[in-house]
Amino acid sequence: xxxxxxxxxxxxxxxxxxxxxxxxxxxxxxxxxxxxxxxxxxxxxxxxxxxxxxxxxxxxxxxxxxxxxxxxxxxxxxxxxxxxxxxxxxxxxxxxxxxxxxxxxxxxxxxxxxxxxxxxxxxxxxxxxxxxxxxxxxxxxxxxxxxxxxxxxxxxxxxxxxxxxxxxxxxxxxxxxxxxxxxxxxxxxxxxxxxxxxxxxxxxxxxxxxxxxxxxxxxxxxxxxxxxxxxxxxxxxxxxxxxxxxxxxxxxxxxxxxxxxxxxxxxxxxxxxxxxxxxxxxxxxxxxxxxxxxxxxxxxxxxxxxxxxxxxxxxxxxxxxxxxxxxxxxxxxxxxxxxxxxxxxxxxxxxxxxxxxxxxxxxxxxxxxxxxxxxxxxxxxxxxxxxxxxxxxxxxxxxxxxxxxxxxxxxxxxxxxxx
Amino acid sequence: xxxxxxxxxxxxxxxxxxxxxxxxxxxxxxxxxxxxxxxxxxxxxxxxxxxxxxxxxxxxxxxxxxxxxxxxxxxxxxxxxxxxxxxxxxxxxxxxxxxxxxxxxxxxxxxxxxxxxxxxxxxxxxxxxxxxxxxxxxxxxxxxxxxxxxxxxxxxxxxxxxxxxxxxxxxxxxxxxxxxxxxxxxxxxxxxxxxxxxxxxxxxxxxxxxxxxxxxxxxxxxxxxxxxxxxxxxxxxxxxxxxxxxxxxxxxxxxxxxxxxxxxxxxxxxxxxxxxxxxxxxxxxxxxxxxxxxxxxxxxxxxxxxxxxxxxxxxxxxxxxxxxxxxxxxxxxxxxxxxxxxxxxxxxxxxxxxxxxxxxxxxxxxxxxxxxxxxxxxxxxxxxxxxxxxxxxxxxxxxxxxxxxxxxxxxx
Numbered sequence: 081x082x083x084x085x086x087x088x089x090x091x092x093x094x095x096x097x098x099x100x101x102x103x104x105x106x107x108x109x110x111x112x113x114x115x116x117x118x119x120x121x122x123x124x125x126x127x128x129x130x131x132x133x134x135x136x137x138x139x140x141x142x143x144x145x146x147x148x149x150x151x152x153x154x155x156x157x158x159x160x161x162x163x164x165x166x167x168x169x170x171x172x173x174x175x176x177x178x179x180x181x182x183x184x185x186x187x188x189x190x191x192x193x194x195x196x197x198x199x200x201x202x203x204x205x206x207x208x209x210x211x212x213x214x215x216x217x218x219x220x221x222x223x224x225x226x227x228x229x230x231x232x233x234x235x236x237x238x239x240x241x242x243x244x245x246x247x248x249x250x251x252x253x254x255x256x257x258x259x260x261x262x263x264x265x266x267x268x269x270x271x272x273x274x275x276x277x278x279x280x281x282x283x284x285x286x287x288x289x290x291x292x293x294x295x296x297x298x299x300x301x302x303x304x305x306x307x308x309x310x311x312x313x314x315x316x317x318x319x320x321x322x323x324x325x326x327x328x329x330x331x332x333x334x335x336x337x338x339x340x341x342x343x344x345x346x347x348x349x350x351x352x353x354x355x356x357x358x359x360x361x362x363x364x365x366x367x368x369x370x371x372x373x374x375x376x377x378x379x380x381x382x383x384x385x386x387x388x389x390x391x392x393x394x395x396x397x398x399x400x401x402x403x404x405x406x407x408x409x410x411x412x413x414x415x416x417x418x419x420x421x422x423x424x425x426x427x428x429x430x431x432x433x434x435x436x437x438x439x440x441x442x443x444x445x446x447x448x449x450x451x452x453x454x455x456x457x458x459x460x461x462x463x464x465x466x467x468x469x470x471x472x473x474x475x476x477x478x479x480x481x482x483x484x485x486x487x488x489x490x491x492x493x494x495x496x497x498x499x
Numbered sequence: 500x501x502x503x504x505x506x507x508x509x510x511x512x513x514x515x516x517x518x519x520x521x522x523x524x525x526x527x528x529x530x531x532x533x534x535x536x537x538x539x540x541x542x543x544x545x546x547x548x549x550x551x552x553x554x555x556x557x558x559x560x561x562x563x564x565x566x567x568x569x570x571x572x573x574x575x576x577x578x579x580x581x582x583x584x585x586x587x588x589x590x591x592x593x594x595x596x597x598x599x600x601x602x603x604x605x606x607x608x609x610x611x612x613x614x615x616x617x618x619x620x621x622x623x624x625x626x627x628x629x630x631x632x633x634x635x636x637x638x639x640x641x642x643x644x645x646x647x648x649x650x651x652x653x654x655x656x657x658x659x660x661x662x663x664x665x666x667x668x669x670x671x672x673x674x675x676x677x678x679x680x681x682x683x684x685x686x687x688x689x690x691x692x693x694x695x696x697x698x699x700x701x702x703x704x705x706x707x708x709x710x711x712x713x714x715x716x717x718x719x720x721x722x723x724x725x726x727x728x729x730x731x732x733x734x735x736x737x738x739x740x741x742x743x744x745x746x747x748x749x750x751x752x753x754x755x756x757x758x759x760x761x762x763x764x765x766x767x768x769x770x771x772x773x774x775x776x777x778x779x780x781x782x783x784x785x786x787x788x789x790x791x792x793x794x795x796x797x798x799x800x801x802x803x804x805x806x807x808x809x810x811x812x813x814x815x816x817x818x819x820x821x822x823x824x825x826x827x828x829x830x831x832x833x834x835x836x837x838x839x840x841x842x843x844x845x846x847x848x849x850x851x852x853x854x855x856x857x858x859x860x861x862x863x864x865x866x867x868x869x870x871x872x873x874x875x876x877x878x879x880x881x882x883x884x885x886x887x888x889x890x891x892x893x894x895x896x897x898x899x900x901x902x903x904x905x906x907x908x909x910x911x
Contacts, residue, residue, distance in 0.1 A: 135622050456594060456606070456610055457594040459611050460583055
């Protein structure tokens with residue numbers, strides 16, 4: 081579950097807006113009233129229990145400690161200057177790099193004091209309290225060195241692979257805050273990178289050697305897209321984790337004033353853009369355009385259409401057609417190695433399948449028997465793709481995708497393509 | 500089914516505005532942010548109560564109750580893994596291959612609600628909302644049986660054992676042969692009765708292996724599942740004075756580690772309400788004892804010597820964690836998919852076909868067993884890149900439940 085907060089909120093809101101218009105609008109009204117402050121969340125401050133987060137006060141589910149209120153917000157920050165916080169994407173005022181998305185806890189403090197408040201106020205000296213930002217675990221799944229970023233199956237280690245113009249594959253290691261792993265911990269990690277020989281097609285395993293805080297090995301100059309995978313042991317006695325990388329070009333350290341990064345592992349920003357409107361079904365175009373014009377944050381163009389959520393169409397043929405598009409989009413993300421983005425079209429496809437589920441009673445009994453298990457399977461496999469997308473093992477993703485295609489095919493064949 | 504397009508437009512416009520309003524206020528912790536619009540109290544609890552609580556309840560056989568928020572939320576990640584892997588609810592047949600009577604599954608909507616909740620921060624709902632208490636129901640789902648036979652003695656699963664298997668013999672005491680439509684088991688101590696096989700102990704035997712033999716396995720019992728009464732017209736034959744065998748697998752969950760627990764279960768037999776019926780027969784499909792494994796897969800088959808109608812299939816002796824696909828290859832070469840199983844230990848059952856499959860003489864029942872673990876999730880999260888744990892090919896047996904073509908109902 082990578083960079084998903086924004087798109088998911090859109091999905092959720094769009095879905096519930098259709099399914100449950102009344103309750104959603106009242107929620108929206110109250111949300112709008114408190115627009116200054118994100119809602120309170122309750123977290124555990126015990127080391128190791130950072131993933132405990134609740135929407136109400138109480139005791140930590142892991143250690144029993146009293147939970148502490150915080151406010152979490154999605155902010156845009158400079159890749160290397162985390163002191164910069166902005167509410168919308170843009171360029172870092174310090175070095176001109178594209179801002180990246182992170183989840184942070186916000187609090188308010190007085191200069192010199194160590195007490196943090198969850199709302200702004202006035203200090204004893206009459207000055208307004210200062211807003212403070214602190215990162216959260218898994219708040220940042222963005223590549224730090226222009227490469228491809230994955231999470232390990234232990235949910236704690238994270239890594240980023242880069243392919244350098246010298247023919248070197250370099251692997252940066254991080255913790256759950258995307259902080260570089262301390263040397264002592266990096267020392268326990270070993271791995272190898274595997275590439276296919278261009279002539280013989282045989283796999284060649286190149287052990288990675290440690291160089292400071294990263295591991296690297298020379299794979300040589302490969303034609304693009306350069307495909308390789310890493311086998312990593314996070315502890316000497318642990319099984320190998322596999323991470324698949326596809327590089328369209330050599331990785332570049334984000335440079336001052338660099339153009340918007342378009343490598344495959346780009347974070348899924350851009351929940352709603354004006355470019356979504358022309359793609360929307362004809363019946364909804366005008367309202368969608370109007371709504372998105374007012375709703376859309378300022379975003380750079382060139383967003384992959386697969387990452388743009390569309391409303392679920394009304395008619396079965398339109399839903400089927402969009403389902404086909406989403407199925408192809410997952411394929412193209414897999415081919416490009418953009419595993420962290422797969423969940424977006426996968427969840428959209430799942431929502432389309434659930435919309436078809438509402439139409440299944442119109443089908444003859446024979447077709448319904450095919451459609452029903454196929455829809456259930458597609459929903460299940462969408463979540464499987466979501467889980468695998470974060471882990472970055474191409475073989476597992478491809479196997480899950482094969483199941484997804486099976487289910488999508490059964491769905492396509494059981495519903496009428498014409499009205 | 501067409502919705503009113505104007506209301507749709509308004510709803511979409513409204514929802515996008517709502518999304519915009521939420522955008523700036525959403526808690527944004529990537530992994531556990533509360534993104535689920537479904538809450539435990541309102542949406543998840545009714546599903547868990549109706550679909551899972553026969554086992555996942557205090558005193559049930561499952562290792563955890565899911566019937567209160569405090570019980571369920573620590574298991575959210577585990578719920579996600581079990582649902583996504585297709586392990587729960589237990590139903591090992593692949594969707595979309597063959598045409599089976601489906602017993603115990605979640606609807607797509609139910610699946611989505613629980614998964615959205617499990618991955619979306621597990622919101623509880625209103626704190627002051629009181630949910631109805633769910634308690635263990637240990638009763639006969641089909642009502643009181645016609646013949647209830649208690650196992651002869653209490654069995655104790657010792658303090659130092661986590662599981663054990665025990666076979667009991669129960670004299671039926673019947674004076675005449677009867678047709679049986681269903682057989683069930685009522686655990687004495689539900690928390691340790693994990694599975695059971697109930698069968699007619701047959702002294703006779705000796706029928707030629709080429710001909711279908713009477714089905715002696717009356718039930719593969721699993722917890723939380725209703726016994727499936729077979730279609731009217733088909734029945735198991737219970738001979739006069741039959742001895743009933745029941746082999747029970749007792750298993751403790753971690754909650755009872757180090758404790759001794761005793762059980763005395765009861766077998767329940769439901770007679771068919773007819774004088775005449777067609778007896779369910781069986782045809783075993785066996786792999787040769789030393790099947791040479793070609794790579795990781797084994798194919799074996801049985802060709803039918805007579806016209807039959809196939810009604811059921813069970814995998815009696817098949818290793819766990821493999822994929823088994825069964826197809827009927829008709830004499831004209833056409834193929835009918837029958838079943839594809841992802842086998843799991845302790846979840847064997849008899850699968851009934853939605854409709855009897857007419858299989859003419861000369862039809863080949865082909866079984867393909869693939870020894871690569873089909874379970875993508877378990878390989879992803881526990882042992883990636885290793886195949887050492889893959890089960891070794893061994894002799895396997897599946898049982899096809901058949902009726903001879905043109906069979907006429909008879910007295911038992």
